[in-house]
Amino acid sequence: MTYSVAVSGASGYAGGEILRLLASHPDLEIRTVTAHSTVGQPLIAHQPHLRSLAHQTLQDTTPEILAGHDIVFLALPHGQSGQYTEALGDTPLVIDAGADHRLTSQESWDAFYGGHFHEPWTYGVPELLVGGAKQRERLVGATRIAAPGCNASTVSLSLAPGVAAGVIDPSDIVSVLAVGPSGAGKSLKTNLLASEILGTANPYAVGGTHRHIPEIQQALKDAGAAGPVRISFTPVLVPMARGILATSTAPLADGVSDAQIREAWETAYGDETFVQLLPAGQFPRTADVVGANTALMGIAVDRAANRVVVVTAVDNLVKGTAGAAIQSMNIALGLPEATGLSVNGVAP
The missing domain is CATH 3.30.360.10 (Dihydrodipicolinate Reductase; domain 2)
Known part of the structure; x- marks a missing residue:
């Protein structure tokens, strides 16, 4: 099965890294990339290293454009992704790379972020120890994932x-x-x-x-x-x-x-x-x-x-954000956890 994907915030660093990793994922099709101030411009103008995605044009980040995909990645500034939660209710899997769905305590959210508090999603750090097990177990079959702060x-x-x-x-x-x-x-x-x-x-x-x-x-x-x-x-x-x-x-x-x-x-x-x-x-x-x-x-x-x-x-940008998001996505979808990801760095 091939999953269709939309990535918001595609002109930013986190969005660009998500796209770089997704571009080599064999089970995904990057169908839509969205932004705000750069709408209508070629993705390659803002992510010139993503040569395989040179055909993509940045669209507006709206619920209507993001809807209709199997997977949506929200790579937006803190406080912005929460507004799409209800509108994307029919989307099978939504992954937020921002902070809007990480915290379980409204008191903590109010103290450190402020603004509207959104429901916490499944935390996207598979290796984290939780109650004698690993967070990976909670990610199996998850439909809403909060990627971590790096x-x-x-x-x-x-x-x-x-x-x-x-x-x-x-x-x-x-x-x-x-x-x-x-x-x-x-x-x-x-x-x-x-x-x-x-x-x-x-x-x-x-x-x-x-x-x-x-x-x-x-x-x-x-x-x-x-x-x-x-x-x-x-x-x-x-x-x-x-x-x-x-x-x-x-x-x-x-x-x-x-x-x-x-x-x-x-x-x-x-x-x-x-x-x-x-x-x-x-x-x-x-x-x-x-x-x-x-x-x-x-x-x-x-x-x-x-x-x-x-x-x-x-x-x-990888294990701290985009890689953690995709690793968690793989677990949620029942794919091999390492698909599209590498343990090898780049040197020098």
Whole structure:
């Protein structure tokens, strides 16, 4: 069976990455691409790397144009995709790459986003530990999927094994992330100009204000945190187009050995294709995951500080967004999970 697909926000970074991955998916036909300010223009004018889709023209993002497809991807700014939910009620599968359907708590939504709160959808991080199982089980047969926030899924995957196994204390998490500017989208912003980011590292959303914080807390609670999940989360913008390098630390539980700590992560990810734990003493680089749907992870035990240190690298546009969405789509449709996705990056 071939599924027909529409992709909204097709002229942006997330939409473009969804299209790049879908273009090599054997079970899908990209039938419609939509946008807003670029309606009527060739897709190739905004995504010149997508040569196989040069025949596509950007249409208006309306419910009427998006309807009638088997699958719709919404790659729109936060607060915009929710308006299409009811209008796409007859669409078999809708996947939102924005934040509108990620959070289960309206209180958290109001505090970090504001505006209308929409119902939560099935969270699109298959490898995430949830109640002793994996989120993948909830994705089977799903008809509405919320793709994750890239920073949120990176930190959640980093620490969920320790939380689930009870070997770390999630009440004192510290995460510092080096991130590329593509995570902020394609809209022109002064602070993202090359002259502003080249040769410098710039912290932002400092002091507990980043919108991905409640998403991380939600995921770690679902992983089995018995008490509060408290996190100091600081992203730092660095001059690389793609990538996240997340360094996350948390206190060790009383009496756990180094072997027990590593075993928690090996048990969680030993059989996973797209989340890979590196050998002891090795840590990932963002360069190793560019273009890949892979999260590479290194773990260390800092006994002097009594903390675990987890360093995880992902491509924010692939495993952080588009790849996670398509991986979740494959599971929902009953297709082989890795279809259209690769563990191999691009180098140099």
